Amino acid sequence: MSFGPLAVAIAVTVLAIGLILLANSGRAPRTGEVAPNLAPPASNEEMESKRLNKTLTWALAVSAFMAVGLPIYFATELGRQSAFEEKFLEESIHRGEELFVEDGTTGHGFGCAGCHGAGAVGGAATYNEAKSGVTVAWEAPALNDVFYRYDRDEVRYWLVYGRQGTPMPAWGVEVGGPANDQELDDLMNYLDSIQISQADALAQADGNVADEILKVQDAEAIFVEALEEQQMTIQEIEDAPAVAQILGNLVRVADEEINTPAGELTQLLANAPNGLDTDRDGLSDDDEAKITRLLDDAADRLGRDTLGATSIRVELDPNNSFSELNSLGEPTRDLQTARNVAAALRAELGAVAPVAANQESILAGAEAGMAALLDNQAAAKYQVDFEAIAERSFEGDIEAASRGYGLYSAYCARCHTSGWSAGLPFTVEPGSGALGPSLRDGRTIVQFPDVDEHVDFIINGSENGIGYGTNGIGRGWMPGFGAVLTEEDIRLIVEYERGL
Ligand code: HEC
Ligand code: HEC
Structure with missing residues (x-):
């Protein structure tokens, strides 16, 4: 048994004995006994020897107990506190996992994994693309690296308010959603517990770039499908x-x-x-x-x-x-x-x-969707001319141009290119603007006349209520990419953006 419960047990016992004595002391004196207040006072000799000694001995014993016991109690308090916090966090993570994984059909949960994938590695949500009415698989981002991009308040913001115009629902009770504060904390504690290592996050860049370039090369087949x-x-x-x-x-x-x-x-x-x-x-x-x-x-x-x-x-x-x-x-x-x-x-x-x-x-809606798809196929707005990008921004270096484009598409397009999340058949010109502002027509050069400032902004992202660049006002919506992309890669993206 640890010291805490023992101390409580002793205190309770002493209190109980005290209460019993107190209750007894009020009873009428038995015959032959004199009530203490009517009895003659003790003599000086008696007071100053036996009684005094007894009282002082007790005082010493209690002081000794306080002097030794309390420091021991406090010494163990810190460990007890952190053990308690650890256990509390563990339980919170466990609840958060359940909320993330389970949905209404399997248990008590919000079914986040249904869209963001098991283990939050990224997935897709069935969604009606607004302009065409076509049902698409809308990209849902990986969340196992979300805390490298957003801080806790920013993640909470997306959880509470969702993201309008996308399948991400609003979960906070303050906007009519099902999740209370405790559940939001549990969800974030769970997400925090499954963040991949920074090395792994950085290592994903090559694969992500390759995927984006492949998408453009496979455009015809993607349309056919x-x-x-x-x-x-x-x-x-x-x-x-x-x-x-x-x-x-x-x-x-x-x-x-x-x-x-x-x-x-x-x-x-x-x-x-x-x-x-x-x-x-x-x-x-x-x-x-x-x-x-x-x-x-x-x-x-x-x-x-x-x-x-x-x-x-x-x-x-x-x-x-x-x-x-x-x-x-x-x-x-x-x-x-x-x-x-x-x-x-x-x-x-x-x-x-x-x-x-x-x-x-x-049927009329579905046929209009078909017509929209055919229009998009003919317009081919997703097309990328790597040579032109290379000429424009990378002194003819096609490899750098492809990587710049691929990085932009993998990390930025879902918020800065209209239609990207709905898939290639719905993707229009890079930088056309979606949740984030348009980046076209030299807009980023106006916002960040100095390249290094532009790079800094991509590294750190925006902060709510804090201005950036020439006339930007941050809402904390733009993530920071300094922890998931190397500065070299960020500079490639910046060059690509400045040429849009
Ligand atoms: C119906 C599908 C769906 C469900 C369910 C869902 N999400 Fe999302 N979520 C999305 C999509 C799609 C996005 C990206 C929206 C966009 O295109 O900007 C997103 C975005 C987010 C973001 C912002 C991440 C970023 O990098 O932009 C967070 C955080 C998030 N979701 C957490 C959750 C959590 C936690 C749950 C469960 C409580 C959840 N989501 C449930 C579809 C979903
Ligand atoms: C989750 C959505 C999201 C992603 C992903 C995203 N951005 Fe943004 N970005 C925004 C929003 C929103 C703003 C406006 C600032 C705000 O609201 O806080 C913004 C602002 C910007 C601006 C300033 C534009 C201006 O004229 O004010 C630049 C430049 C920019 N983003 C570049 C990037 C780059 C580069 C990436 C990828 C590495 C990227 N963004 C990824 C949402 C996003």
């Missing part, structure tokens, strides 16, 4: 009424055939209501055959074997009560298999029915 995907979306909308009808019929049948409540399963074993149940799994032989046939037929007509993760081509064997595996690959009782398919059918119907009901307007 985007057009195909949009064509599939259009096809799905066109098929929606027919699909809704097939699913609707199946759901009706499913409701009639397999809505046996789970609790009745045991009763059904002896005496299946719908006929002979050879494998005693709660579904009669006839129903098993019927369900198998119906689903097979539906799969043919739908032209697909699965709905989400659930297979709809199931074969229920009347002689085997575990004919199929579920979507997790576990052997599953036939009645449960039938119920799983029914649930998947219902969910799919829920998604398709509204599309079928509003087919005309939704």
Whole structure:
């Protein structure tokens, strides 16, 4: 036992004894006894010898206890405090991880990982690109290096307010979100705990640059894929009424055939209501055959074997009560298999029915999206002329020009190039401005006539309420890149930007 609880135990015991004595002292004196205030006072001899000695001995004992005990108590207090803080932080990180990873369907959490990736390595969010209405995979940045770019207050700001015009939701209760202060702290403590080393952060630059240059080289293929995907979306909308009808019929049948409540399963074993149940799994032989046939037929007509993760081509064997595996690959009782398919059918119907009901307007939207994609393909605004960049800003050095462009695209474009986060088919001229201001037409040279000031700004980022450059007013939104990019690389970006 450590000293703290022992001290408390002693104090409580002494207090309890004191209280008992106090309670007793108020009782009426027993016969023959004289109340202390009526008794004759003790004589001087008695007072100055026995009594005095006793009192002084007690005083000495208590002083000694204070003199030795309290310093010992204080000496251990610091360690106890830091151990407590450590444990507190550990628990906070654990809660933050849960909030980050889990979502409403799996537990209590905000599902950040669904967009930012497991371990916050970066990911994508399904989002409607505003101008075209096309559904895109919007880039969600890695957060395992976010504290190299933003300080804690700045990260908190994005958590509370989200980022308008992007899929990043506002989480703070002050703006109607679900996260209270404690949860925001937990999230940040978790993010803090998974930050990669600075060496690793710096080492990512080469790969990031290569990815961006590859994207430009693969532009044609990227467009072909985007057009195909949009064509599939259009096809799905066109098929929606027919699909809704097939699913609707199946759901009706499913409701009639397999809505046996789970609790009745045991009763059904002896005496299946719908006929002979050879494998005693709660579904009669006839129903098993019927369900198998119906689903097979539906799969043919739908032209697909699965709905989400659930297979709809199931074969229920009347002689085997575990004919199929579920979507997790576990052997599953036939009645449960039938119920799983029914649930998947219902969910799919829920998604398709509204599309079928509003087919005309939704189709018009998707076709406009297709037209926008074709326009973007023809305009080819994403195109990069590395030679021209080299001539303009890098004295003909194509390698430096490519790296400057690649670094800008990987680290800056998501806030300074309109459409970049929605993918190459939506990307317009570099530096056209998005969350961050436009950097085109020599704007950065006006803002930072001195190159070194420009470099300094990229290294440190902006601070809320603090001016920068010629007429800039910081909001703390522009991250600092000094910890994740070498100064050499930052100078390449700066040269590239000054030529935009
Ligand atoms: C629906 C998808 C989605 C969810 C859920 C989501 N985010 Fe985001 N988040 C984004 C996107 C996209 C961005 C980048 C926005 C942009 O394009 O500027 C972003 C930006 C951020 C940023 C700013 C980082 C930077 O470098 O610009 C932080 C911090 C952040 N998110 C934290 C979180 C946390 C913590 C959660 C969970 C509470 C969360 N996000 C949930 C999509 C999401
Ligand atoms: C998360 C979004 C974001 C990213 C990423 C980002 N910026 Fe910014 N940038 C901003 C915002 C917003 C401002 C305006 C300052 C503010 O609001 O605090 C800004 C301002 C600037 C300015 C000043 C422009 C002016 O005329 O006022 C320059 C130059 C700049 N950024 C360059 C860069 C470079 C270079 C990178 C990449 C290394 C980059 N930015 C990455 C958001 C971003």
